[in-house]
Amino acid sequence: MNNKVDLLGYYGSDEVIACSAWTSTSRDLTNEKRSRIGKLISMLWREGHETPFEKGVVHFLVDCEIASHIHLLKHRISSLNAESARYKELKEDKYYLPEDWTEIRNSNPNLRIDGNGEKHQKWTTILRRYTELGNLLYHQCVEDIEPTLGRKRAKESARFFKTYNSQIQADIMFNMRSFANFIKLRNSEHAQKEIREIAQSMWDLVESIEGEPFKHTLEAIQCRLG
Numbered sequence: 054m055n056n057k058v059d060l061l062g063y064y065g066s067d068e069v070i071a072c073s074a075w076t077s078t079s080r081d082l083t084n085e086k087r088s089r090i091g092k093l094i095s096m097l098w099r100e101g102h103e104t105p106f107e108k109g110v111v112h113f114l115v116d117c118e119i120a121s122h123i124h125l126l127k128h129r130i131s132s133l134n135a136e137s138a139r140y141k142e143l144k145e146d147k148y149y150l151p152e153d154w155t156e157i158r159n160s161n162p163n164l165r166i167d168g169n170g171e172k173h174q175k176w177t178t179i180l181r182r183y184t185e186l187g188n189l190l191y192h193q194c195v196e197d198i199e200p201t202l203g204r205k206r207a208k209e210s211a212r213f214f215k216t217y218n219s220q221i222q223a224d225i226m227f228n229m230r231s232f233a234n235f236i237k238l239r240n241s242e243h244a245q246k247e248i249r250e251i252a253q254s255m256w257d258l259v260e261s262i263e264g265e266p267f268k269h270t271l272e273a274i275q276c277r278l279g
Contacts, residue, residue, distance in 0.1 A: 054116070054147050054148065054149060054220060055149070055152075056115070056116060056117040056118065056121065056149060056220070056247060056250065056251055057115070057116040057117075058113055058114075058115050058116075058251055058254040058255055058258065059113065059114045059115075059258075060111065060112070060113055060255075060258040060259070060262070061112040061113060061114050061224075062112045063109075063110060063111045063112060063259070063262060063266065063267075064109065064110040064112075065108050065109035065110055065229075065266070065267075066109065066266035066267060067090050067091070067094055067109075067266065067267060067268060067269040067270055068082075068087070068090060068266075069108050069109060070094060070097075070105045070106055070108050070109050070229070070270060071086075071090045071093050071094060071105070073104075073105035073108040074093060074097055074102065074105040075093075090269060091268075091269040091272075094269040094270055094272075094273050095269065095272070095273050095276070097273075098270075098273035098274065098276075098277060099273070099276075099277070103230045104230070106228065106229040106230040106233070106270065107228040107229070107230050107231075108228070108229075109228060109229035109267060109270060110226060110227070110228050110229070111226070111227050111229070111232055111255070111259050111267075112224075112225075112226045113224075113225050113226070113227075113255055113258070114222065114223075114224055114225075115222070115223045115224075115225055115251060116147070116220055116221075116222050116223075117149070117220060117221070117223065117247065117251060118148070118149040118217065118218045118219065118220050118247060119215070119216075119217050119218070119219055119220075119221065120217050120218070120245070120247065120248075121245070121247045121248045121251055122135060122221060122223055124239060124244075124245065124248040125223060125225055125248075125251075128227075128231060128234060128235045128238070128239075132224075132225070132226045133223060133224070133225045133226075134223070134224045135221050135222065135223035135224070136221040136222050136223075138208060138209070138211075138212035138215060138221075139208060139209040139212070140208070141208065142192070142195050142208055142211075143191075143212075143215070143219075143221070146185075146188040146219075147219065147220035147221075148181075148184045148188075148216070148218050148219050148220055149218045149219075149220055149247070150177050150180055150181060150218070151177070151180075151246075151247075153246070154175070154176045154177045154180070155175070155177055156175070157175065157176050157177075158174065158175050158176065159174050159175075159176060159179060165179075166178075166179045166182040166183055166186075180218065183216065184216050184218060184219070187214045187215060187216050187219075188214075188215075188219075190214040191211050191212065191214040191215055192211075194207070194210075194211035194214060195207045195208060195211040198210065198211060229267065229270055229274075232255075232259075232274075233274045233277075235252060235255075236252055236255075236256055236274065236278070237278060239251070239252040240252035240253050240256060256271075259271065
């Protein structure tokens with residue numbers, strides 16, 4: 054299953070961000086002040102006056118593998134909540150297979166995921182079978198441990214069988230200041246492919262919001278990123 058990003062909603066706009074900055078003088082909006090919002094947004098971002106950008110918020114629902122989920126957790130964000138194998142048994146065994154592995158084969162004929170498998174298996178085949186085995190062990194482990202150690206301990210310890218490519222769903226909200234930091238670090242050529250694709254999807258979704266409420270903010274962020 055591919056990773057997936059949905060935009061659940063947003064709060065604020067370039068105008069809301071500008072009004073936050075103008076609070077120190079006057080928030081009264083005139084047509085003349087509205088015409089200056091783009092220049093103000095650009096100046097604020099260029100000069101490092103980033104607090105007003107916290108008044109704009111974007112809210113996503115993300116289905117991704119655990120490796121990308123860890124990348125998401127490492128950022129200063131408004132909030133993140135996700136499925137937890139500690140609190141529930143993960144009944145739906147979702148997992149991710151890297152698309153760029155498709156034609157790459159294992160070069161060791163003695164290394165196979167099962168005794169009857171063909172030689173030189175594709176790495177996607179190996180990872181899929183390895184993941185499916187981990188999922189089978191996970192559910193059986195929950196069932197067998199629960200009578201002795203209880204449901205809570207069974208769930209939280211059986212998840213050790215879950216692989217890094219197991220997918221969970223996360224509810225994540227950024228203010229625009231934090232979103233810019235996330236885009237800078239994760240939509241970079243130095244970032245892991247999977248989190249880079251998630252970051253690009255988020256950017257595209259915000260850029261495509263009807264009415265372009267964050268048009269000037271995105272332009273200012275893009276300008277700094279070069």
